[in-house]
Amino acid sequence: MESALDCIVCFVRQALDAARMTSADPSVHEGIMRDVLQWTSKMDLKTPPPVFGQHIHRRLRTLTGSHDPYREIKKKSNRMALALLPGLRQTVETAADPLVMALRLALAGNVIDMGVSSSISSTDLQNAVDKAMTEPLAGPLAAFQQALRSAHTIFYLADNAGEIVFDRLLIEQLGAQRVTVAVRGAPVINDATREDATQAGLDNLVPVVDNGSDAPGTLLDDCSEAFRHRFDSADLIIAKGQGNFESLNTVPKNIFFLFKVKCSVVAAHVGLPQGAHVLAVPGA
């Protein structure tokens, strides 16, 4: 997906928010802002939005000298989600359609996004769960169910810390034996890395690989060869979160995107309101 001019406005705002969240030093705030303004002034708008996020957060890590400024926030998100897990699992197992319920809850977990809001509480998370029970699930559900029936291997691209705990429920419904989970190759915002997969207990359930990249999405050219090989050979790919949609929505593969619409640009792109819960395929 290309970037809109509205994305630039959002990157500038995000850069300032992220700088303030990760450093108390005004010179860091000003430094990142000047860098982002200068850089975006020359950017090719054909570039997908996650490239901007990657640049901003690389620069922020350099300026703050912190390899992983969101580490504590990620740990906290994982803990909060793990506390909900037993109850959520029961909800899935007693649901009329456990797969659809697990899809709904995986979408609820997508509310944990520090690129969009700067903090999340247990109450926010519980509200997201409650909302996901009734929120319409837009998209080709029957085609997804059909794809699941025929797939031998499923490559599951995770999104954020905390959210990855919710993903466990869906992976259990998909059949863990055919699933491999991919996380980011290095910290960026609160996106899930290997450390989060371990905290979420995913590594005991399925093979976990990392994509070799520090983009808040999946920029195939920036991913490791090992990741691309798995991506190319999987029967079915499930990609969580808007960042994965923004970076893979034009890739002609058997991908189902699962995300909450978080901005007006993607809302206009998919023809659904902000906040909508979406199941989508490439080309959407």
Added chain:
Amino acid sequence: MESALDCIVCFVRQALDAARMTSADPSVHEGIMRDVLQWTSKMDLKTPPPVFGQHIHRRLRTLTGSHDPYREIKKKSNRMALALLPGLRQTVETAADPLVMALRLALAGNVIDMGVSSSISSTDLQNAVDKAMTEPLAGPLAAFQQALRSAHTIFYLADNAGEIVFDRLLIEQLGAQRVTVAVRGAPVINDATREDATQAGLDNLVPVVDNGSDAPGTLLDDCSEAFRHRFDSADLIIAKGQGNFESLNTVPKNIFFLFKVKCSVVAAHVGLPQGAHVLAVPGA
């Protein structure tokens, strides 16, 4: 007032909004964005915010080839406000304290600001009037009344088209014979120029001068010598709108600012919430 980093985020957003409002050509939108990003990346943050507004709108006028892209919007605002004028005048004349009521209505008029919102309807305007009746008027009202008692000459710095009609009511209460009104020297956003003063009927009531500048505020160095002379020699200056506050709040003169707080940066600066109606003096 210096600019905050938050102001930069706002300028970038304003530039895009203004470009879309004044041109349907995507290359104009992209051109102004790239220019503003490049320019703000190097800006001295000691610069008051109206300098950014001046730059953005100059550039926009060049790119669109339109000397006054907001002309029709300004005319419409003046017409809408003139339609309300007889009723509002009656409200002032029958009020327990006509001066305070006129102050309240002059503040209500400050809602007509195309730098902040892209359109305003008669309903918005009526709602603003209704709100102004009960909204607390923060600031040194007694000092203002005292200053009015001793001033022989009052220099009234107008803000926006439409709003300038509401200013008539306050000028009538101040005593038109001692008031001179200043408008912007050239079109910028929907700020009032001579044309608006004429449409509002102000030129039949008081002398109208222009400040020689196209900034959406009063940057003294950018104003004409004639304007500065009047500014320096007036017993009392009344400056309408946040742009005038942002550009004159450190000038040690007998100024009373009258404005609605329109952003978080100014809200933090004056210690009042966004939307508050403020009467303030320099140093506030």
